[in-house]
Amino acid sequence: MSELQFKRHRRLRRTDSMRALVRETHLRTEDLIFPIFVVEGEKVKNEVASMPGVHQVSLDHLTEEMNELVDLGIRSVIVFGVPGEKDEVGTQAYQQEGIVQRAIRQIKQDTPSLTVVADTCLCQYTDHGHCGVVRDGEIVNDESLHYLTQTAITQAEAGADIIAPSNMMDGFVAAIRQGLDEAGYSQIPVMSYAVKYASSFYGPFRDAAHSSPQFGDRRAYQMDPANRLEALREAESDVEEGADFLIVKPALAYLDIMREVKDRFNLPLVAYNVSGEYSMIKAAAQNGWVNEEEIVLEKLTSMKRAGADLIITYFAKDAARYLNK
Template identity: 70%
Template sequence: MAEDMKFRRHRRLRSSAAMRDLVRETHLHATDFIYPIFILEGENTKNEVSSMPGVFQITLDLLEKELQEVKALGIRSVIFFGVPNEKDEQGSGAFSDEGIIQRATRKAKEVDPELLVVADTCLCEYTSHGHCGVVHDGDVENDESLELLAKTAVSQAKAGADIIAPSNMMDGFVKVIRAALDEAGFKEIPIMSYAVKYASAYYGPFRDAADSTPQFGDRKTYQMDPANRLEALKEAETDLAEGADMLIVKPSLVYLDVMREVRNMSNVPLVAYNVSGEYAMVKAAALNGWIDEKRVVLETLLSMKRAGANMIITYHAKDAAKWLQEENN
């Protein structure tokens, strides 16, 4: 080859599996995953969510078996969502010391004290209207809702939750929850804030699983406009100033640009929420034989790590952990 035809040979570092492993920049581990579990009132019931194949609502008596499976796969963190029998306008089940999530948290800590339990701190699963706060004349009242969210966080911490994850998107929610936790003696409990939560169509299957569809209107007055990028940075900066220890970007897959921007402007742990609609699309395509599910899931989760996430809340967690175990054996 003529001297003037020389070029850089990037393929040298792709020449074998061992070489590719050696120079790989981003890695997935089972300990990166936070596995969502839907806890149902009642006994001996396991309902598959129709829009989320492989995801179940389970009753408290089945939780121990589920947690044993999670532990065997190397997953060390879970997040609980409650499906209560009774709801009211205040969402009082969210902050009851005998609420379904409080009982699930205590049970989890009995089964495995080392398991990290993340408590989703919101009211929408417990309110009769399905909104994330107190409603008056069709509007969600921001400041009045904060008091109930603070009570919910303290109740969850008393039950043994290791991390409080407020998802309601009320203004000032991190500040008020941090103050309430500190006053109640939980200064060491971190807040994993849903700092960047868009008003997304990708939440549809979750609302089936958690029975939390709004009974009127939508959540666009408190969740973010999908068109906005700079607003996400403003939300993240505010939550950090108010005391957030970790930040969540939700959804993740179609907001990887936002995740990278949040990563670049902060040095706290960043969490990707791989939401229900993203999960459902992959499962539907896989069940139809249109994609290689294992490769697509692992590539999808890897993209979130590459974009800057340290942790991933994902319904794929058990499958992904199993596939990673197989690859490492």
């Protein structure tokens, strides 16, 4: 055995403290962005059946939810609205007294330490459930940009710290950036859903946001899951148009895309750990098939290792509790 030559990598794995000393990737509570679904009405706190632990909340429960985030050390929230009324152009998305606009004002007043990200889309607000305006059965691009820009401006006026357009219309970053600048909000960054696939992992979200398409699907404007180079083209366009952050959505099935986007573009990268990824783990944990804490931390760490600087995740509260232990 004295002549056998090999390297002893296990030297750096011997103890917990040794492993911590050489750990390459770190997950922190500051990296997490918690999605919240705000609904009309009072005394509403409805658990989403397909997303255990995730609730739709009315404004009278919102501050309680935000205080919990602050106590856990989570610093950012992304706000989704579920309006009481819908129409063909998503009017409630861009009203001064829309549900998201009221929620943003309340959060900034009651928990000003939180960074508020506003999801900017029309799908929750249109009666057809698509992310843009529909004319003769087609989701039209340029007219949709007008309404999306108006939505972004009213969200900024309400106090949003970051605008996050998720609609995947061509030119949405350029239109929103120009609109914000002309309205006097040049300081508000755009967190673009730059790479958003037409994924099967979104189902539970549509239950929570009441945003399922009433006809067809979203494959004409969201990306084909088989495409890699298209993701780089999409991200490059958004960088050129003025995006400040880039989102890859979903995260877990697209870690390779995340790595390439991070390597190619020098902007903060956000992983969206989507609803289907959340619900699968919750279901498996409730059946005793997996250790929820271990698998959640492993999964979120894999996203950081793939290049994500921030993670939008429904596991934010759970992960913060695990990390704070």
